[in-house]
Amino acid sequence: MKLTSQAMEWIPGEKRLKHIYIAVMLWVVGRALQAAARVDREIGHIFERMPEDFSFCLAVWPNGPAMAIKRDKNGRARQFSPKQFDAAHGLHMQIKSLEVAFRMFTFRESTAVATCNDRIVVAGDVPSAMAMVRVLDAVEVYLLPKFLARLAVKRYPDWSMKRKLTGRLLIFLRGVIGW
Amino acid sequence: MSDQWQAEYDFDCPVSIHAGNLALDHLPFELSMVGAGKPLILIDRQGDGALHRLEKQIIAAFQSSAMQPSLMTPGAAGPDRWANARQVVEQYARIGADALVVVGAGEIVDQAKLARGLLSVAGQVDRLSVNDLTQIQSRPDIALIWAAGPGVDGREASGWIGRPGDASVFCQALTPDLVIIDPRLLDAMHTREQLPGWLNALVWAIQAQAFGPGNPFSGMYAKTAVAGIWPHLSFAAGSRMTKKTCTSMVTAVICAGFGLSPTAQRPVSALGRAVSVIGRMAPGIADMILLPYVVAHDAVAVSDRLPDFLTAIIGADKAALAAPHRHGVEVLRQLYDLPEMLHAASGGRFPRTLQEAGLPRFLFDEVIELAMPASDRGRLSAETMLAALDAAWAGKPVIN
Amino acid sequence: MYIPGYFEFGLRTRILAGRHAIDRLQVFLDRARSACPMIVTDAGVVAAGLIDLIESTAKLPASRVIADGVPSDSDVDVVNQLVATYRQKGCDSIIAVGGGSVIDTAKAINILVSENSDDLMQFCGGNRLQRRLRPLVVIPTTAGTGSEVTGVAVIADHRRQRKMLFASAFLCPDMVVIDSRMTLSLPPFLTAATGIDALVHAVEAYIDLAKNPFSDQAAWTAVELISQHLLTGVHQPDNPDTRYALATAATLAGVAFSNSTVGVVHAIGHSVGAVCGVHHGQCMGIGLPVGLEYNMRKCGENIGRLLLPLAGADVYVATPRAQRAAATVACIRELNRQLREATGERYACRFKDVKDRQGQPMVPREKWPDIADTTLGDGTLFYAPEDMNYDDAMTFIEAAWQGSSLSAGTENRKGAHVYN
Numbered sequence: 001m002k003l004t005s006q007a008m009e010w011i012p013g014e015k016r017l018k019h020i021y022i023a024v025m026l027w028v029v030g031r032a033l034q035a036a037a038r039v040d041r042e043i044g045h046i047f048e049r050m051p052e053d054f055s056f057c058l059a060v061w062p063n064g065p066a067m068a069i070k071r072d073k074n075g076r077a078r079q080f081s082p083k084q085f086d087a088a089h090g091l092h093m094q095i096k097s098l099e100v101a102f103r104m105f106t107f108r109e110s111t112a113v114a115t116c117n118d119r120i121v122v123a124g125d126v127p128s129a130m131a132m133v134r135v136l137d138a139v140e141v142y143l144l145p146k147f148l149a150r151l152a153v154k155r156y157p158d159w160s161m162k163r164k165l166t167g168r169l170l171i172f173l174r175g176v177i178g179w
Numbered sequence: 180m181s182d183q184w185q186a187e188y189d190f191d192c193p194v195s196i197h198a199g200n201l202a203l204d205h206l207p208f209e210l211s212m213v214g215a216g217k218p219l220i221l222i223d224r225q226g227d228g229a230l231h232r233l234e235k236q237i238i239a240a241f242q243s244s245a246m247q248p249s250l251m252t253p254g255a256a257g258p259d260r261w262a263n264a265r266q267v268v269e270q271y272a273r274i275g276a277d278a279l280v281v282v283g284a285g286e287i288v289d290q291a292k293l294a295r296g297l298l299s300v301a302g303q304v305d306r307l308s309v310n311d312l313t314q315i316q317s318r319p320d321i322a323l324i325w326a327a328g329p330g331v332d333g334r335e336a337s338g339w340i341g342r343p344g345d346a347s348v349f350c351q352a353l354t355p356d357l358v359i360i361d362p363r364l365l366d367a368m369h370t371r372e373q374l375p376g377w378l379n380a381l382v383w384a385i386q387a388q389a390f391g392p393g394n395p396f397s398g399m400y401a402k403t404a405v406a407g408i409w410p411h412l413s414f415a416a417g418s419r420m421t422k423k424t425c426t427s428m429v430t431a432v433i434c435a436g437f438g439l440s441p442t443a444q445r446p447v448s449a450l451g452r453a454v455s456v457i458g459r460m461a462p463g464i465a466d467m468i469l470l471p472y473v474v475a476h477d478a479v480a481v482s483d484r485l486p487d488f489l490t491a492i493i494g495a496d497k498a499a500l501a502a503p504h505r506h507g508v509e510v511l512r513q514l515y516d517l518p519e520m521l522h523a524a525s526g527g528r529f530p531r532t533l534q535e536a537g538l539p540r541f542l543f544d545e546v547i548e549l550a551m552p553a554s555d556r557g558r559l560s561a562e563t564m565l566a567a568l569d570a571a572w573a574g575k576p577v578i579n
Numbered sequence: 580m581y582i583p584g585y586f587e588f589g590l591r592t593r594i595l596a597g598r599h600a601i602d603r604l605q606v607f608l609d610r611a612r613s614a615c616p617m618i619v620t621d622a623g624v625v626a627a628g629l630i631d632l633i634e635s636t637a638k639l640p641a642s643r644v645i646a647d648g649v650p651s652d653s654d655v656d657v658v659n660q661l662v663a664t665y666r667q668k669g670c671d672s673i674i675a676v677g678g679g680s681v682i683d684t685a686k687a688i689n690i691l692v693s694e695n696s697d698d699l700m701q702f703c704g705g706n707r708l709q710r711r712l713r714p715l716v717v718i719p720t721t722a723g724t725g726s727e728v729t730g731v732a733v734i735a736d737h738r739r740q741r742k743m744l745f746a747s748a749f750l751c752p753d754m755v756v757i758d759s760r761m762t763l764s765l766p767p768f769l770t771a772a773t774g775i776d777a778l779v780h781a782v783e784a785y786i787d788l789a790k791n792p793f794s795d796q797a798a799w800t801a802v803e804l805i806s807q808h809l810l811t812g813v814h815q816p817d818n819p820d821t822r823y824a825l826a827t828a829a830t831l832a833g834v835a836f837s838n839s840t841v842g843v844v845h846a847i848g849h850s851v852g853a854v855c856g857v858h859h860g861q862c863m864g865i866g867l868p869v870g871l872e873y874n875m876r877k878c879g880e881n882i883g884r885l886l887l888p889l890a891g892a893d894v895y896v897a898t899p900r901a902q903r904a905a906a907t908v909a910c911i912r913e914l915n916r917q918l919r920e921a922t923g924e925r926y927a928c929r930f931k932d933v934k935d936r937q938g939q940p941m942v943p944r945e946k947w948p949d950i951a952d953t954t955l956g957d958g959t960l961f962y963a964p965e966d967m968n969y970d971d972a973m974t975f976i977e978a979a980w981q982g983s984s985l986s987a988g989t990e991n992r993k994g995a996h997v998y999n
Contacts, residue, residue: 007271007273010238126957130957130958155965318711402796407580407792500892
């Protein structure tokens, strides 16, 4: 673009590759979260204690990739389409830009650090947000090898090898099957 | 802490700072938070290479933002600030923009402030008088965000439009709402070229507190400025800086500008401006050499105000070891040593004295004549100016 | 200077300060073009004669409205009542005179009158506001909360038994007036409790994850001022220099934590306050030494640096670097002990000693699980350097209850990671 003293409008493009990468990562996290709620007693317990109409969406501002989870009538975590998420009543966590999301999902900035750096905007009930961050941390511990998970979470939990391996296997299986 | 803050004071600095990695990528979000979706972005016309780089960064930041931005480079009207500001206003109205973003440093930010001023008054006007500007008490509804580019000297985030002390005006209401400091925008210019501006900011920070009126909040910014600039100066004189150091430096420089109130005394800058004009050197260099020589003549400044900076200059551990009654003198000593340090780090390029900087002695009278009418001269008399010039020329520190 | 990879800082509130700063309140009214301000305050402030003082020195317009019904715990019903008054009387600005509850109430009123709404819930949470609100000036009458410079308000809905949190940069007041006369009547216990609250704001801001160069500088100066003046403020309540210093420190600490935030001490303190009704400042003072020990592993260096403004250069230099963090904690415990003595044992150094008017313990063991549960839902834990689970919270509460030193807590951190 040749800049001049006349204002020139332009239509910003899209960062397609990064968009796709993050979309895939969010889908995987959502799927894993749904599965982990059935596999891990404690994660399941968190969802059971949520209000009946609880829904949560982790998205990239403004219209970027997103992942949405709700508590169904049986107290289970259920992934659903972010297009159906009601921002006015649900817990909405938005990452301020695609670049920041890419940084987080390439493990160069943990969720904790990103939150402290005001990279994520939380709209909704704060205790629920705290619970969801705990759940996401646990899911990352299940999904990732230790050296990566350490970068993503504030404190790596001291779980037994049995819990980690069994949980990981079951979450992967359930995640693939979608049940 | 010095006791100067015990007097009545009024502190107003509503500029927010977002600094560090990916700061620029937050820009579309920040615009959305003030309800803007069609920003007009002014980019500094700095030479094709730098312009191209800034433009590229801005375009990348707005990708995937669902916004409708517009770009322009003001400055076609030459040096007339008001003419350039009017040009911005015309374009703003033509495209139906709803926020202003300015990318760069110095003059372009002045133009953006004036444009904001013009947009905030009812009716079409060509320019605003000093009185008009003073009347603008509330911050205009049109948001102004400044993304710092190469050449920052600190005044951009203050209420000054133009360098303080020149034919410039002050209007606090027109300061940017937000300044974005992203290292990707800052390294287009070599640090050595930016160094005089940074030295200038250092002097502003120190003299704002040394000569008052200071207060705990302006002191907070001044000390942060000194703590951010000082440790990196020798490095800046010698070579390129890391991204983090650059961010630290520019952040510090910008907050030095927060202390640039309309009423503060700036005797060092008043004399330094005259030296830089007569001696044809960068203002920052003149100010930096003169600073300790001018401050040394003010006993209250040395004993009561300078101690506040010791921790910022040498660190808490070393400051704790120094005897409390010697803190002011220790700061003064550090200020005297600074040009020597810069001289060594720059391989002899940085002048240690006014003589090395190229100011002939026979021009002292002219310098004093030029400096005396300065509105921010404070209590600095012609005799003191002469004594300071003498000592700074010869490099003879005065420590009482 | 410590500089993080990324940070944000803002001080959106204009500061008018001095021994007679209230005399210049007209600056606010002129800037706001306000002809009918509403003074929001509480009965205690009125009884202390502070509103009379403001009226006599600030020369407020005759049309000003005084609303003095704010309770000690901000309440949504009161907010709605005062919104109705604001509209009925045609007010065009708010002057909040009081402590945290008054300031939060004023902010909430400002939301509704600016957005022309009756439903506060609509704006609950973070970043729900998108434009500047109507003019608001705060004249603090305590030297503690720092709310005069923050963009946060908490309003209780007692009927639904919940607390609504509002967070937005637009909630920052336009101006704060720091006048040494406003805190002269503060009794010793409140001086101690609010002063310690300010100290905790500054300390937590200095050690937490969101720290930045500006918040560090503000926190450092606040710690210096409080350590120099808090005990004097309790012993000599009529000393205007001390009151002024503490009020300035509280605002500086507010600047620090509003840009860096607070951590585990506040998480536990909020929960003890919510579950047991203990005064916020009291919770802070008791929790601070334990909180520092809790974070020692991750922030020992920063905790050690705080020894300099807390204890002075001589102690700092004489203490080996490796022992400075522990010395900082000892310094805080000693300050607590001296405050307890100075307030005739009204100020407590541990939760065990906190009793209600009938002499009943306010933090009994049976409430600890509730406190721990509530702590885990507190947003300030986001910013704490050290994570906290249920077991950690219980251990913390126990140590704070006993007034004992927290062990490294390693036994809890090796245990099962329990979610709640």
